[in-house]
Amino acid sequence: MTDWIAAFFLISGSLFMLVAAIGVIKLQDVYMRMHAITKAASLGAILMLAAVSLLYVEWIVWIEAVMVILFVIITAPIASHMIAKAAHKTNMPKGEGYVMDELEGVDNETLEEK
Amino acid sequence: MELQLSPVLTFAVYFSFFSLTISLFMGLYRLLIGPTLPDRIVVMDLVASLSIGLIVLYIIATGQTVFLNVAVAIALLVFMGNVAFAKYLIRRIKK
Amino acid sequence: MMKFLVRVFRAILFIPYYLKELVLSSLFIAYDIITPKDHMKPGIVEVPVDLKSDTAIIAFANLISMTPGSLTMDMSPDKKKIYIHAMYLHDKQEFIDKMKNELENKIRQIFD
Numbered sequence: 001m002t003d004w005i006a007a008f009f010l011i012s013g014s015l016f017m018l019v020a021a022i023g024v025i026k027l028q029d030v031y032m033r034m035h036a037i038t039k040a041a042s043l044g045a046i047l048m049l050a051a052v053s054l055l056y057v058e059w060i061v062w063i064e065a066v067m068v069i070l071f072v073i074i075t076a077p078i079a080s081h082m083i084a085k086a087a088h089k090t091n092m093p094k095g096e097g098y099v100m101d102e103l104e105g106v107d108n109e110t111l112e113e114k
Numbered sequence: 115m116e117l118q119l120s121p122v123l124t125f126a127v128y129f130s131f132f133s134l135t136i137s138l139f140m141g142l143y144r145l146l147i148g149p150t151l152p153d154r155i156v157v158m159d160l161v162a163s164l165s166i167g168l169i170v171l172y173i174i175a176t177g178q179t180v181f182l183n184v185a186v187a188i189a190l191l192v193f194m195g196n197v198a199f200a201k202y203l204i205r206r207i208k209k
Numbered sequence: 210m211m212k213f214l215v216r217v218f219r220a221i222l223f224i225p226y227y228l229k230e231l232v233l234s235s236l237f238i239a240y241d242i243i244t245p246k247d248h249m250k251p252g253i254v255e256v257p258v259d260l261k262s263d264t265a266i267i268a269f270a271n272l273i274s275m276t277p278g279s280l281t282m283d284m285s286p287d288k289k290k291i292y293i294h295a296m297y298l299h300d301k302q303e304f305i306d307k308m309k310n311e312l313e314n315k316i317r318q319i320f321d
Contacts, residue, residue: 003123008126010129011130018134019242024144030150031294042231043231045166048130048170048171055174064186078270078271081274081282084281084283087152090206090207094251099251
């Protein structure tokens with residue numbers, strides 16, 4: 001039974017990562033690709049780590065898996081947020097079909113102060 | 115490679131290896147053609163997640179749970195790398 | 210002390226909600242990537258924030274990045290406005306209302 005659940009986690013996690021990789025090729029600009037990576041790819045990593053902690057019932061494995069999961073959950077949005085901010089500040093080209101851009105022309109200096 | 119696992123898990127491990135390898139090649143493609151620098155940095159994030167997945171698969175295939183330490187190190191380092199790249203991008207445009 | 214315990218309890222309840230949002234948004238974006246026809250209307254929206262502590266703001270930004278179709282991009286220096294990249298921006302006011310009512314209230318209960 002455990003094997004089946006772990007296999008399900010492994011396959012769904014790797015499929016999420018595959019979808020993220022397809023998105024990296026298919027989506028049109030940096031921000032959209034970042035959507036794909038922060039969500040789908042980190043969920044894939046979390047699912048695969050869950051599979052490992054199901055298969056090996058040892059406390060050291062659990063601690064390390066939980067550590068990696070927490071770290072991915074906390075840092076993936078922050079990293080994408082910083083890269084999106086830097087990309088927008090350096091005027092990277094946006095894709096087509098943008099409805100509005102309210103950040104255009106606003107100069108926030110928050111990244112430099114810290 | 116002969117795996118000492120149940121058939122379901124063996125299939126899952128092979129399937130995941132296959133799809134992760136394809137994803138790596140897709141990331142490589144974007145890394146090569148990516149028009150701007152942020153595109154390439156984004157690929158770094160993807161490859162980090164992929165290598166965490168590959169480490170997990172390797173652990174399941176061989177039973178060596180020691181390699182989870184590598185996953186911890188990768189998760190830590192990639193965040194630092196992203197922040198450093200973001201700062202570098204902004205500083206480069208200032209000059 | 211009691212207040213602290215209530216907060217910890219709410220933070221524990223927050224984790225399943227966060228994971229649910231993560232799974233939902235991954236499914237959304239997976240659907241959007243796999244189907245050939247794309248129905249995206251991207252845009253960058255300015256949303257006012259009135260959270261006090263820094264922890265609450267960070268949690269809010271992380272939660273925004275994990276909800277379907279939105280990604281935090283920037284924050285004004287006085288911490289009053291947050292800029293969000295949205296993927297399906299059909300109605301601006303509706304989007305802002307969703308952010309304010311659902312997510313910010315959730316965060317305020319826990320961290321502020």
